[in-house]
Amino acid sequence: MEMRHQLSDQLKRLKMPGLSNALDMRLAECRTNNLGHLEFLSLLIQDELVNREDNMLAKRLKAAGFGVQKSFEDFDFRFNEEALPATVLRDLGTCHFIERKQNLVIGGPPGIGKTHAVKAIGHEAARRGHQVLFRTTQRLLAEMQADSSQRAERILRRAVAVDLLILDDFAFRKLDQREAEMLYVLAEERLGRASTVLTSNRPPEDWYAIFPDTVVGGAILDRLVSSAIKIITTKGKSYRREVMGAENRSLGDTTR
């Protein structure tokens, strides 16, 4: 027991909680299955590695700022197969486009699962070790103009540097000159260096109209959209209305 105590202490100093927590279980396993020393050690090291990877993933997911997390595990690929083809989404889920530094644009009517799909892609990216930042376009622009210039600076630096930047609800409203300039900085800095994802309820041909002048608008859209992978649809059923609305009604919602 003295030995066990000392070991616990040593593991704490080495910051190896994964190994420490698994120790008793692995010791028992070792006795019942007559494991060799090397095998025993290897299992414990593996426990520590798994624990560290879990922690790092949790950190990346938190830093991404998804709010409500969504993944492909809870995505019904058949629901809007025509608007959001399963093969295309699954391919995006492999994150090869992130390694190729390509952009992605998903445009289509509200409620069809655009935000869900890009959060799921962001989740896959985090699982693969990528740094992800998810924001509605509005919120990111607001954060980049925070009263504290230090905070504004920090979020701008992150938005420029992450492997995957997801701007949800792009072209939601008109932008002023300063907002357009900030978007230009993002688009220019990230072009060819890291992937940017846009979703929008409006068709891309309407996007020019949100910019204060066509020159800066053209420059931004050229960088963000021109060479992007595009899923643009006018079709698609609203999952929010058809499935979630139906669930609410069956739960006794009498408002509709």
Ligand code: ADP
């Ligand atoms: P959009 O961004 O296109 O407006 P969302 O992604 O926000 O739509 O989807 C609306 C709601 O419906 C969300 O709660 C989302 O999780 C859910 N949803 C949409 N499509 C699917 C789907 N195919 N499978 C499961 N849930 C879905």
Ligand code: MG
């Ligand atoms: Mg959305």
